Amino acid sequence: MTERLSCNSCSKPMRLTLEGKKATCECGQIAGIDDRGEGYMTILPRLYPCRMTDPKMLREFGEYQASEHRFFNQLRYCLNLIDEAELSARSANTDAALARFIKDNVLPLEAKHSWWRFWERA
Numbered sequence: 421m422t423e424r425l426s427c428n429s430c431s432k433p434m435r436l437t438l439e440g441k442k443a444t445c446e447c448g449q450i451a452g453i454d455d456r457g458e459g460y461m462t463i464l465p466r467l468y469p470c471r472m473t474d475p476k477m478l479r480e481f482g483e484y485q486a487s488e489h490r491f492f493n494q495l496r497y498c499l500n501l502i503d504e505a506e507l508s509a510r511s512a513n514t515d516a517a518l519a520r521f522i523k524d525n526v527l528p529l530e531a532k533h534s535w536w537r538f539w540e541r542a
Contacts, residue, residue, distance in 0.1 A: 424498075425443055425491075425494055425495055425498050427445040427447060427449050428449070428451065428461070428465050428487070428488070428491045429445065429447055429449040429461075429463045429465050430445060430447040430449070432445055432446060432447065433445075434449070434451070436498055436499060438499055438500070440452065441453045441454075441499050441501070443495055443498070443499075447463070448462065448463060449461060449462060449463045450462045451491070451492070451495055452495075453492070453495065453496060453499065453501060457501075459488075459491075459492035459495065465484075466484055468481050468484070473529065474529075475526050475527075475529040475530045478525055478526050478529065479522060479526045482518055482521040482522055482525070482526065483518065485518075485521075486514050486515070486517070486518040489510070489514045489517075490511065490514055493507055493510045493511065493514070494507070
């Protein structure tokens, strides 16, 4: 196993435990894959409100969600739960889901509130 995993909280290298299907960091972050195949972590890197109407925040939220999917897919790869082909396929799915999220949720808000983008009208 040559892949390294950076902590999604502090960006330091994480220590992998293959038997427990988890990775730990000196900052206290523990991320792993449970028996159902779902990812879990002890530290949430960011928190967002349950309802967002600001397109900039909504775009940031979508990118954050995509980065979390990429992190857990990389963790699965490092723990040998998926192979490189599956990692690439999941990455492509994440990119497509992010593009759909922006198209369906962010762009309509930006169009509705075009005055928020006044700095681009110079």
